[in-house]
Amino acid sequence: MFPEYRDLxxxxxxxxxxxxxxxxxxxxxxxxxxxxxxxxVPADGLTIEHLKKEKLQLKDSIYQILRKTSND
Structure with a gap:
């Protein structure tokens, strides 16, 4: 994830x-x-969808932190 920010x-x-x-x-x-x-691991589609949304929100948050920190 975000290889251009590996060091950061x-x-x-x-x-x-x-x-x-x-x-x-x-x-x-x-x-x-x-x-x-x-x-x-047993799971239904709704559970997987919920986890994917949480993962995407975290990825967005991580990216925002990386962008902000790299511009400082």
Whole structure:
């Protein structure tokens, strides 16, 4: 996710607790969704859709933080 910000992501994960939590939650959701879609974890389409929306909101939030921080 966002390879152009790889160095900044590494720095923020260590320096910004809010960013680190959002990034970790995004990764957790990504894995959870993959497991559900693969049938490893039982889930209905509505649950998967809800998790995908949460993941997308986190991705947007992470991107906004990255853009703001890179412009400082």
């Amino acid at each position: 992501i590494s720095r923020l994960k260590n320096e910004d607790e809010h960013f680190a939590r959002a990034f970790e939650r995004h990764n957790e959701l990504d894995q959870q969704i993959k497991n559900m879609e693969a049938g490893l």
